Amino acid sequence: xxxxxxxxxxxxxxxxxxxxxxxxxxxxxxxxxxxxxxxxxxxxxxxxxxxxxxxxxxxxxxxxxxxxxxxxxxxxxxxxxxxxxxxxxxxxxxxxxxxxxxxxxxxxxxxxxxxxxxxxxxxxxxxxxxxxxxxxxxxxxxxxxxxxxxxxxxxxxxxxxxxxxxxxxxxxxxxxxxxxxxxxxxxxxxxxxxxxxxxxxxxxxxxxxxxxxxxxxxxxxxxxxxxxxxxxxxxxxxxxxxxxxxxxxxxxxxxxxxxxxxxxxxxxxxxxxxxxxxxxxxxxxxxxxxxxxxxxxxxxxxxxxxxxxxxxxxxxxxxxxxxxxxxxxxxxxxxxxxxxxxxxxxxxxxxxxxxxxxxxxxxxxxxxxxxxxxxxxxxxxxxxxxxxxxxxxxxxxxxxxxxxxxxxxxxxxxxxxxxxxxxxxxxxxxxxxxxxxxxxxxxxxxxxxxxxxxxxxxxxxxxxxxxxxxxxxxxxxxxxxxxxxxxxxxxxxxxxxxxxxxxxxxxxxxxxxxxxxxxxxxxxxxxxxxxxxxxxxxxxxxxxxxxxxxxxxxxxxxxxxxxxxxxxxxxxxxxxxxxxxxxxxxxxxxxxxxxxxxxxxxxxxxxxxxxxxxxxxxxxxxxxxxxxxxxxxxxxxxxxxxxxxxxxxxxxxxxxxxxxxxxxxxxxxxxxxxxxxxxxxxxxxxxxxxxxxxxxxxxxxxxxxxxxxxxxxxx
Ligand code: GDP
Ligand code: MG
Numbered sequence: 001x002x003x004x005x006x007x008x009x010x011x012x013x014x015x016x017x018x019x020x021x022x023x024x025x026x027x028x029x030x031x032x033x034x035x036x037x038x039x040x041x042x043x044x045x046x047x048x049x050x051x052x053x054x055x056x057x058x059x060x061x062x063x064x065x066x067x068x069x070x071x072x073x074x075x076x077x078x079x080x081x082x083x084x085x086x087x088x089x090x091x092x093x094x095x096x097x098x099x100x101x102x103x104x105x106x107x108x109x110x111x112x113x114x115x116x117x118x119x120x121x122x123x124x125x126x127x128x129x130x131x132x133x134x135x136x137x138x139x140x141x142x143x144x145x146x147x148x149x150x151x152x153x154x155x156x157x158x159x160x161x162x163x164x165x166x167x168x169x170x171x172x173x174x175x176x177x178x179x180x181x182x183x184x185x186x187x188x189x190x191x192x193x194x195x196x197x198x199x200x201x202x203x204x205x206x207x208x209x210x211x212x213x214x215x216x217x218x219x220x221x222x223x224x225x226x227x228x229x230x231x232x233x234x235x236x237x238x239x240x241x242x243x244x245x246x247x248x249x250x251x252x253x254x255x256x257x258x259x260x261x262x263x264x265x266x267x268x269x270x271x272x273x274x275x276x277x278x279x280x281x282x283x284x285x286x287x288x289x290x291x292x293x294x295x296x297x298x299x300x301x302x303x304x305x306x307x308x309x310x311x312x313x314x315x316x317x318x319x320x321x322x323x324x325x326x327x328x329x330x331x332x333x334x335x336x337x338x339x340x341x342x343x344x345x346x347x348x349x350x351x352x353x354x355x356x357x358x359x360x361x362x363x364x365x366x367x368x369x370x371x372x373x374x375x376x377x378x379x380x381x382x383x384x385x386x387x388x389x390x391x392x393x394x395x396x397x398x399x400x401x402x403x404x405x406x407x408x409x410x411x412x413x414x415x416x417x418x419x420x421x422x423x424x425x426x427x428x429x430x431x432x433x434x435x436x437x438x439x440x441x442x443x444x445x446x447x448x449x450x451x452x453x454x455x456x457x458x459x460x461x462x463x464x465x466x467x468x469x470x471x472x473x474x475x476x477x478x479x480x481x482x483x484x485x486x487x488x489x490x491x492x493x494x495x496x497x498x499x500x501x502x503x504x505x506x507x508x509x510x511x512x513x514x515x516x517x518x519x520x521x522x523x524x525x526x527x528x529x530x531x532x533x534x535x536x537x538x539x540x541x542x543x544x545x546x547x548x549x550x551x552x553x554x555x556x557x558x559x560x561x562x563x564x565x566x567x568x569x570x571x572x573x574x575x576x577x578x579x580x581x582x583x584x585x586x587x588x589x590x591x592x593x594x595x596x597x598x599x600x601x602x603x604x605x606x607x608x609x610x611x612x613x614x615x616x617x618x619x620x621x622x623x624x625x626x627x628x629x630x631x632x633x634x635x636x637x638x639x640x641x642x643x644x645x646x647x648x649x650x651x652x653x654x655x656x657x658x659x660x661x662x663x664x665x666x667x668x669x670x671x672x673x674x675x676x677x678x679x680x681x682x683x684x685x686x687x688x689x690x691x692x693x694x695x696x697x698x699x700x701x702x703x704x705x706x707x708x709x710x711x712x713x714x715x
Pocket of ligand 2: 014018
């Protein structure tokens with residue numbers, strides 16, 4: 001006897017699939033991608049009734065016609081992997097629409113269990129189901145569940161194991177959905193030809209193939225080479241159009257709904273008639289043509305504001321803690337011994353871990369807010385509102401939220417793309433997100449703009465930089481949708497789920513899941529990159545003769561006759577010169593210098609090159625590195641002495657080019673790591689890194705050269 005039972009979970013989006021999947025598998029799950037496509041797959045395990053269940057969460061779909069990648073993946077999984085049982089999760093409070101997928105599963109002939117989820121809502125709305133009757137109509141065991149309370153899970157597992165082991169009960173004969181006379185006639189013409197041509201023999205049943213071909217299923221159509229079949233399909237389509245006044249796919253869908261509607265009329269009773277639900281009343285306000293968008297923007301602002309203001313103190317604490325830890329180690333470290341190890345520990349490891357953990361308050365808060373918006377049902381309304389605007393860019397309405405978050409920090413913004421169900425939308429959004437100027441890049445602008453531009457120009461300059469980023473993100477998204485992510489955008493089924501009170505458990509799981517994944521996956525990579533950058537800027541150490549020179553200079557300062565304050569200044573100057581010499585001598589310094597020929601067309605020198613290497617670790621490191629290479633010591637974006645150095649060394653045009661380049665090129669290592677992780681492959685991280693860096697380079701060169709030619713800001 002086969003020991004492992006494969007259970008596939010199918011269902012419409014929002015029917016509660018993820019909730020039930022989590023209930024069933026707990027923490028025993030992992031996320032991957034289906035081979036060859038970018039659709040995510042989740043798998044989990046469970047032991048029940050002496051069987052090992054492997055539970056696969058199929059993408060949420062409304063249908064099994066290969067209209068979107070999700071639908072194709074779901075269908076192929078059912079056909080190729082032949083799961084032992086398919087559990088279709090339905091929203092019982094919206095039964096007719098949800099049964100559409102169930103009917104397609106029945107037509108596919110898979111062993112089926114129907115979970116009537118949201119049964120609490122259905123009951124509250126006054127629905128009464130005649131389950132035995134419905135079971136007979138649909139030829140499947142039906143179990144009532146309430147996913148968010150965990151009700152009905154045991155019964156569901158019992159039913160799944162039973163169906164997997166022994167097939168459907170004998171008195172459940174799979175009902176053939178009977179189409180109207182016209183359609184049935186055409187099916188009867190096509191099916192024998194399909195059989196004769198041996199089309200999809202052993203894979204699909206000829207009747208099913210005939211129906212799908214009539215529905216213009218692209219995946220199947222493209223494999224049909226038999227002229228006889230193609231010819232017949234054309235004739236059939238014409239005849240159906242003529243007889244029924246609609247194309248075959250519409251007619252077929254209509255008949256399926258008719259079948260469902262008939263079954264429901266027989267077996268579902270509604271005890272109360274609710275015309276205007278609370279949901280409708282809220283909708284009238286939040287999706288109002290005039291007030292809708294302001295309400296949405298206001299809510300987003302609130303989320304954003306709360307995330308970054310409530311998040312700020314814990315971020316400071318975390319920074320303080322890691323600073324204290326580093327300082328503490330420095331203080332107790334035996335003087336002059338194993339300095340390198342100390343530096344690795346303090347600057348490399350503690351600095352790196354700190355850099356990862358510091359984002360955590362933002363990420364957790366943001367996801368708490370998003371989880372609430374998503375689970376209450378508001379997100380669907382927001383998507384509906386923004387969909388028109390975003391569609392023009394080639395994106396989904398929901399992409400708007402990650403874009404907004406991107407102004408704060410790109411890392412949580414990329415995680416926020418998880419609310420996008422379509423992978424193409426999701427990847428497009430992820431790849432262009434770094435063009436939305438994040439908070440860390442603001443430190444660069446804050447340093448550079450006042451250094452080069454008079455007061456009156458400062459605000460417009462900042463505005464220009466942000467607008468450049470937004471326009472490029474829009475153009476980038478369009479480009480991606482026309483090239484690598486080509487394809488029809490999936491029709492946006494305008495289904496507004498009812499407003500629900502989110503359960504604390506669901507919200508916390510959502511939040512914790514993301515936080516933990518971020519720490520685990522991005523954390524290791526970011527830490528690795530941080531150590532690598534530490535090594536690059538620490539090795540090789542200054543040659544002994546150089547180091548001795550600085551020691552001698554310090555000794556001289558120590559014994560010179562002067563006031564204490566003068567002495568401190570002098571020694572600090574020497575320290576700054578030594579830090580600069582050490583950085584120049586390091587690999588990072590050498591790479592920066594080596595890059596100079598490549599940087600020259602943008603007007604950059606090797607100093608900027610070195611600072612850019614730092615910026616790859618984290619954008620705000622740029623400012624600190626500039627401070628070191630200009631020997632002003634520890635500098636931040638407010639440092640007047642550093643601004644003075646910049647004014648001496650560069651023209652305003654170069655200053656502007658630095659901002660353009662930092663905006664576009666080389667998203668920080670955390671962004672690349674998270675993109676790779678969320679995209680499911682390093683390919684996406686590298687594409688983002690390479691694409692944006694090339695774009696940034698080319699644009700900056702153009703800006704610099706044109707500016708120089710026209711003599712703008714070159715003085
Ligand atoms: P999915 O899109 O199918 O994965 O749906 P989710 O699992 O994300 O569920 C959507 C929302 O419905 C969440 O807010 C769940 O907490 C909620 N939910 C799931 N099952 C039930 C249920 O049986 N009753 C009620 N009232 N809410 C549910
Ligand atoms: Mg889900």
